[in-house]
Structures are given as C-alpha cells and as structure tokens.
Amino acid sequence: MSNHLFTHLDALESESIHIMREVAAECKNPALLFSGGKDSIVMLRLAEKAFRPCKFPFPLVHIDTEHNFPEVIATRDKLAADLGERLIVRSLEGSIAKGTIVIKNPDLPRNPYQSVTLLETIEEFGFDACMGGARRDEEKARAKERIFSFRDEFGQWDPKNQRPELWDIYNTRVHPGENIRVFPISNWTELDIWQYIGRENLHIPSIYYAHEREVIRRGGSVIPVSDLVQPKPGEKVEVLSVRFRTVGDVTCTAPVESTASNVDEIIAETATTRITERGATRMDDQTSDASMELRKKEGYF
Amino acid sequence: MNDTTQLLRFITAGSVDDGKSTLIGRLLHDSKSIFEDQFSAISKTSEKRGMAAVDLSLLTDGLQAEREQGITIDVAYRYFATPKRKFIIGDTPGHEQYTRNMVTAASTANLVVILVDARRGVLVQTRRHTYLASLVGIPHIVLAVNKMDMVDYSEARFNEICAEYLAFAAQLGLHDITCVPLSALVGDMLVDRGDNLNWYQGTTLMELLENVEIDHDVNTTDFRYPVQWVCRPQTDEHHDFRGFMGRIEAGEVSVGDEITVLPGGKTSKVKEIVTYDGNLQTAYAPQSITLRLTDEIDISRGDMFVKADYLPTVAKEFEAMLCWLSETPLDKNRKYLVKHTTRTAKCLFSGIDYRVDVNTLEQHENPTVNMNDIVHVSMKVQSPLAFDHYQRNRASGSFIVIDEATNNTVAAGMIA
Numbered sequence: 001m002s003n004h005l006f007t008h009l010d011a012l013e014s015e016s017i018h019i020m021r022e023v024a025a026e027c028k029n030p031a032l033l034f035s036g037g038k039d040s041i042v043m044l045r046l047a048e049k050a051f052r053p054c055k056f057p058f059p060l061v062h063i064d065t066e067h068n069f070p071e072v073i074a075t076r077d078k079l080a081a082d083l084g085e086r087l088i089v090r091s092l093e094g095s096i097a098k099g100t101i102v103i104k105n106p107d108l109p110r111n112p113y114q115s116v117t118l119l120e121t122i123e124e125f126g127f128d129a130c131m132g133g134a135r136r137d138e139e140k141a142r143a144k145e146r147i148f149s150f151r152d153e154f155g156q157w158d159p160k161n162q163r164p165e166l167w168d169i170y171n172t173r174v175h176p177g178e179n180i181r182v183f184p185i186s187n188w189t190e191l192d193i194w195q196y197i198g199r200e201n202l203h204i205p206s207i208y209y210a211h212e213r214e215v216i217r218r219g220g221s222v223i224p225v226s227d228l229v230q231p232k233p234g235e236k237v238e239v240l241s242v243r244f245r246t247v248g249d250v251t252c253t254a255p256v257e258s259t260a261s262n263v264d265e266i267i268a269e270t271a272t273t274r275i276t277e278r279g280a281t282r283m284d285d286q287t288s289d290a291s292m293e294l295r296k297k298e299g300y301f
Numbered sequence: 302m303n304d305t306t307q308l309l310r311f312i313t314a315g316s317v318d319d320g321k322s323t324l325i326g327r328l329l330h331d332s333k334s335i336f337e338d339q340f341s342a343i344s345k346t347s348e349k350r351g352m353a354a355v356d357l358s359l360l361t362d363g364l365q366a367e368r369e370q371g372i373t374i375d376v377a378y379r380y381f382a383t384p385k386r387k388f389i390i391g392d393t394p395g396h397e398q399y400t401r402n403m404v405t406a407a408s409t410a411n412l413v414v415i416l417v418d419a420r421r422g423v424l425v426q427t428r429r430h431t432y433l434a435s436l437v438g439i440p441h442i443v444l445a446v447n448k449m450d451m452v453d454y455s456e457a458r459f460n461e462i463c464a465e466y467l468a469f470a471a472q473l474g475l476h477d478i479t480c481v482p483l484s485a486l487v488g489d490m491l492v493d494r495g496d497n498l499n500w501y502q503g504t505t506l507m508e509l510l511e512n513v514e515i516d517h518d519v520n521t522t523d524f525r526y527p528v529q530w531v532c533r534p535q536t537d538e539h540h541d542f543r544g545f546m547g548r549i550e551a552g553e554v555s556v557g558d559e560i561t562v563l564p565g566g567k568t569s570k571v572k573e574i575v576t577y578d579g580n581l582q583t584a585y586a587p588q589s590i591t592l593r594l595t596d597e598i599d600i601s602r603g604d605m606f607v608k609a610d611y612l613p614t615v616a617k618e619f620e621a622m623l624c625w626l627s628e629t630p631l632d633k634n635r636k637y638l639v640k641h642t643t644r645t646a647k648c649l650f651s652g653i654d655y656r657v658d659v660n661t662l663e664q665h666e667n668p669t670v671n672m673n674d675i676v677h678v679s680m681k682v683q684s685p686l687a688f689d690h691y692q693r694n695r696a697s698g699s700f701i702v703i704d705e706a707t708n709n710t711v712a713a714g715m716i717a
Binding site for chain 2: 005006007008009010011012013014015017018021022024025048049050051052053054055057136137143144163164165166167168169171173174175186187189191192
C-alpha cells in the first residue's frame with residue numbers, strides 16, 4: 001500500500017469488521033454481548049462499520065448482574081436506542097428466582113454467577129455464536145484463546161483442545177447444542193481501545209473519566225462506597241479523584257486514582273501506566289494466578 | 302504512539318534451551334511493556350523455584366498446566382508497542398511435536414525471529430524452523446544468534462554461524478534474512494546495544510522490528526475481493542441498495558474499475574466504494590469495505606471480484622502442500638470440506654504424492670499422513686475455486702481442511 005497510510009488502528013479495525021461479517025454470514029443465530037462498558041461500546045462502533053446501512057444481523061444481549069453502575073446501564077440503554085437495534089437483557093435475578101443460582105453471600109461479587117445466566121440465555125434464544133469484547137492482553141488465559149472459541153454443551157472451554165486458527169480463515173462449524181464465543185477485538189490492547197475511543201469520538205459512561213468519589217482502602221485496593229459496599233468498623237471513608245479502567249460488578253471493580261478527565265489524558269496515563277488493567281481493578285482475578293482460566297473452563301465468556 | 306503507528310506481527314522460533322522465552326521477556330521488559338504486577342508475580346515464582354534472578358521466561362507461560370510443568374503447550378499472543386510500531390508476538394513452542402503450532406502462528410506473521418545458541422550453531426531444528434518459515438511464506442527472517450556472552454562475544458563464531466545459515470537458506474530460495482548477534486540474558490543488542498558487541502555494525506533487534514519495510518508484505522497488484530456478506534437494507538432510505546461486503550485481500554480497486562465475478566465470469570463496473578466513514582475513490586488491501594456495482598447480477602457469498610488483467614486460476618483440481626494438524630490421520634477414502642477465502646466446498650484427496658522430512662528436506666513417497674506431517678497432495682473440489690499460487694498470494698492461495706464428522710480443522714493448505 002504505497003501511497004495510503006494504514007495505521008495499526010486501521011489494521012485492527014479491518015480485522016474486527018472481517019470477523020464480525022464472517023460470524024453474520026456463517027452462523028445461524030448469533031448475538032453480540034453488550035454491557036455498556038468501553039470495550040463493548042467499541043464493539044458497537046465496529047458493528048456499525050461492518051453492517052451499515054443494514055441493520056445488525058444479530059441482537060445485543062446483556063447479562064445483568066444488577067450490581068452495575070447506574071451510569072453504565074444508562075449508557076447501555078441510550079446507545080441501543082440511538083442505534084435502533086434490539087437489546088435483550090437477562091438478569092441474574094431471573095436465575096436466582098428459578099433457583100439455578102444460589103447466592104451464598106449477598107455481599108460477594110456476582111461475576112462468577114454470570115456464566116449460569118449466560119448459558120440459560122443462550123439456550124432460551126438458541127444462539128449458536130456470542131460475540132464478546134474480551135481482549136488477549138487482559139489476562140494470561142485469554143492470551144491463549146482463539147478468536148473463535150468453541151464451547152461444549154456445558155459451555156466449557158478446553159484450553160488443551162482448541163481448533164488451530166490459520167490466516168484469517170475461520171472454522172465456524174458446530175454440532176447442535178454446542179456454541180462459539182467469538183472475540184473480534186482479541187488483538188486490541190487497552191491503549192488501542194482508548195486511542196480508538198478518541199479517534200471515533202465515542203460516548204462512554206462518565207465514570208471512566210476522573211471524578212470525586214467516596215472510597216475506602218481495603219487490601220491494597222481503593223474500593224468505591226456504594227449501597228453494596230459500606231465501610232467496616234475501623235475503615236475510613238475518603239474522597240479521592242478517581243476513574244475506572246474497567247466497569248463490572250460494583251462490589252469487585254476498583255477505580256484508580258487519577259485526574260485524567262478526557263480521552264487524551266487517559267491515553268497519556270495508559271501509555272505510561274505500570275499496572276495491568278485487571279491487576280489494578282479486578283479483585284475477582286486476584287484470588288489465584290489461574291482464576292480466569294478456571295472461570296472460563298466453567299463457561300464464563 | 303501516534304497516527305502513523307504501523308502493526309507488525311512476528312513469531313519466535315527456537316527450542317526451550319535457545320532462550321526464546323527469555324528473549325521475549327527481555328523485549329517486553331526493556332521496552333517497558335511489562336507491568337509491575339506481572340513482574341512481581343513472576344518474581345515470586347522465581348523465588349519459589351529457588352532462582353537467583355527473575356526468570357523473564359515466566360512471563361509467557363500462560364496456563365496453569367504450563368506453569369506447573371514449566372513448558373509452553375500452545376500458541377500465545379503477546380502485545381507491546383513502541384512509538385513507531387505496535388507488535389503482536391505469536392509465541393510458539395519449539396518441541397518437535399508442535400510443528401502445527403508454528404505453522405498456525407506463522408500464517409499471519411510478517412517476520413520470524415529464528416533463535417540459535419551461539420555455542421551450538423545451526424541445528425536440525427534451525428533448518429526445520431527455516432523450512433516451515435519458507436513454506437508458510439513469512440516475508441522477513443531474522444537469525445538471532447543468542448548467548449553470545451557464552452562464546453566471549455566472538456565475531457568469528459558469529460560469522461561462521463551466519464555463513465552456514467545463509468548457505469542453507471539460499472537452497473530454499475530465501476533472500477530477506479538479517480543476522481543479529483545478541484545476548485537475551487544480558488540484554489545486548491535487543492533494545493540496547495550494550496558494550497560487548499562493538500564490532501557489530503548492524504541494527505539491534507528492536508530497531509530491525511521497528512523499521513523493516515512491510516508495506517509490500519501483502520500482494521499489492523492482483524486485486525482479490527472475496528464477497529463475505531450481501532447487504533440489502535430494503536428500507537425507504539436505502540430502497541435499491543445492494544452492497545457486497547468484504548475485505549480487499551490483495552491489490553486495490555477504484556470507482557469505475559471493471560471487475561469480473563468468479564467463478565461465474567460475469568463482469569460489471571464499480572459504482573461506489575461505501576464505508577461507514579464515507580465513500581472512497583480508491584481502496585486498498587487489507588481494507589474492509591462495501592462495493593456497489595453498476596449492473597444487477599446475481600452475486601452471493603463465496604464469489605470473488607477480480608480484475609480482468611490479473612486473473613486467478615479457476616479450477617476444480619489443484620496441487621497443494623498440506624500441514625496435517627489432527628491427531629487422526631488423513632483418510633484417503635473420505636471426503637472432507639475445504640474452506641478457501643469465503644467459499645466452502647466438499648473435497649477429496651486424489652493423490653498423496655510425498656511427505657517432506659522437515660529435518661532433512663528429503664521426500665518420502667506414498668506416505669501415511671499423521672499430525673505434524675508436511676505433504677504434497679493432489680485435490681479435487683466439488684465446485685470450482687478461484688485461487689492463486691500461495692507463494693504469489695497468501696490470501697487466495699491458502700485454505701483449511703475441515704473434518705465434517707468432528708467439525709475440527711484438520712489441515713492447513715498452501716496451493717502449489
């Protein structure tokens with residue numbers, strides 16, 4: 001490409017569009033997992049680039065823990081409505097009511113239970129492929145996962161038995177009852193995501209930008225005070241300038257101290273940060289060196 | 302990192318003992334791409350294993366099973382960036398039984414770093430990795446002569462290894478090869494030059510990765526556009542819109558160009574190049590776009606747009622090199638599926654001509670085909686494919702073979 005500049009973001013974008021179109025063309029009943037977080041907002045823009053002026057050939061699906069930040073849910077609903085695309089929300093509360101999820105301790109993070117509701121939703125709608133916004137730079141287990149990742153009838157991932165993935169030729173075939181998780185932004189990093197949010201001028205929930213928030217310090221992390229997280233005796237509530245690098249379950253997503261109030265400042269911080277995204281912000285991944293690998297084997301996306 | 306940052310994909314090939322993981326760890330560490338929490342995790346593990354220094358190779362060991370056994374069992378992808386480029390490393394294990402992993406990672410790579418131990422020089426496995434790199438058509442090769450600290454940084458030893466390697470590579474028709482002396486353990490000539498290799502005038506490994514010319518790694522002349530999906534919105538606003546969505550796999554296309562639709566052979570002209578960000582006058586590989594044509598002709602997924610002056614071959618029979626990936630051997634009596642660009646068709650193997658011994662490059666006739674074997678085959682497909690020789694065009698010369706019974710990907714094919 002001698003007289004046309006093709007940047008790394010162009011290359012990543014084109015790859016992701018190509019993957020989404022393969023899913024649309026080859027899978028019978030796909031879905032796009034959409035939470036209102038920054039990675040899934042990038043996925044929506046990529047879907048627009050892949051399919052407009054057509055409608056998306058799949059619905060958006062959110063597995064709601066009901067432990068979410070209200071700003072994120074508001075963004076989720078607004079973006080789906082603005083795009084005029086169908087949004088399906090299934091809640092963990094539904095699974096709890098049915099008795100398929102039994103919560104042992106209501107204060108603990110609900111992320112581990114998401115797998116149950118996700119599998120129930122896949123069965124309810126008969127989805128054969130779910131696209132998700134996971135990235136390989138997030139975590140060691142993800143680094144070894146294919147872009148098209150096969151799950152058996154129990155939704156399990158078998159890391160030692162993955163299909164080889166060559167060139168950009170994807171094998172999308174599944175037997176009845178099996179399904180695929182597809183990760184179109186596998187090759188993007190946290191920095192790429194922020195650069196793309198800046199380039200595309202994407203609207204993201206306000207909690208990604210620096211704001212003042214009541215927090216407590218617990219076990220080396222800064223934890224936001226909320227209805228679900230209250231200070232224990234002896235813990236002090238402080239007001240700090242913070243931003244979130246990831247947004248998940250309110251009880252297990254920690255913000256980082258920051259004064260970055262716009263995308264350029266966040267890009268500058270991200271380019272020089274010394275802690276990984278999940279290391280800084282996800283208490284559920286710190287339980288053991290292999291937490292994510294174990295969760296994925298159980299059907300987590 | 303800025304608006305002109307390019308993307309380079311590379312792989313490393315070498316055995317466990319060549320210091321491959323240490324080299325990757327060193328590139329990440331010295332380019333400041335290792336994070337503190339990662340570093341503290343591997344420091345703890347190194348300490349637990351009773352090591353004196355932090356073992357940088359632990360950075361690339363991803364899965365629990367691997368950490369327990371201290372080996373790498375599959376392809377892992379790593380990411381780092383410098384102000385000039387973003388890099389994707391495909392990290393593959395060097396054991397003999399993992400030919401399939403190297404072929405897998407090599408299929409998308411612009412460049413391969415082949416490691417040799419300066420004490421041991423060019424080994425059987427060095428030849429194997431180089432042969433596989435040439436088979437999969439990786440455009441650029443770097444011979445990294447590692448552990449120079451163990452041979453007193455000897456220029457003579459380095460020259461000897463390079464000469465032997467270049468002679469071997471020439472037999473395979475490889476030409477874009479750069480030899481770099483280095484010590485991954487000490488850090489010489491990776492990101493920093495160090496003080497020990499002052500006789501060496503060439504670039505460091507990092508400078509090479511940042512500057513190697515990759516614009517022509519895709520075929521820029523022969524327009525190839527496999528149709529992925531047909532967009533027909535049928536809304537009031539876009540009543541007559543019919544767009545053919547896909548990615549330009551090679552070459553370029555402009556509004557007004559005459560195109561031929563294969564395998565049917567009908568022709569039309571490009572009316573519009575549509576993207577979400579506005580229409581284009583010209584688009585290039587590897588852009589994902591939507592094409593509209595001036596004529597209403599029947600086109601569906603699996604068809605390929607080309608230009609009449611650069612036609613591919615359209616045929617039901619062809620010869621190919623195959624890397625068998627499955628634990629179940631190839632069964633000549635069975636039909637398989639072949640997926641080539643966006644087209645899937647039934648196929649059978651009419652001839653299994655010979656197997657290449659990847660260590661000696663000798664050909665063995667009438668072979669059985671087992672996992673990790675490289676074989677030359679003759680194939681027949683149910684419906685015609687539009688293809689090119691793999692060495693001319695990776696995108697339109699490659700295919701995968703799928704076993705319909707298991708749905709597994711059982712082979713990677715390169716049209717000969």
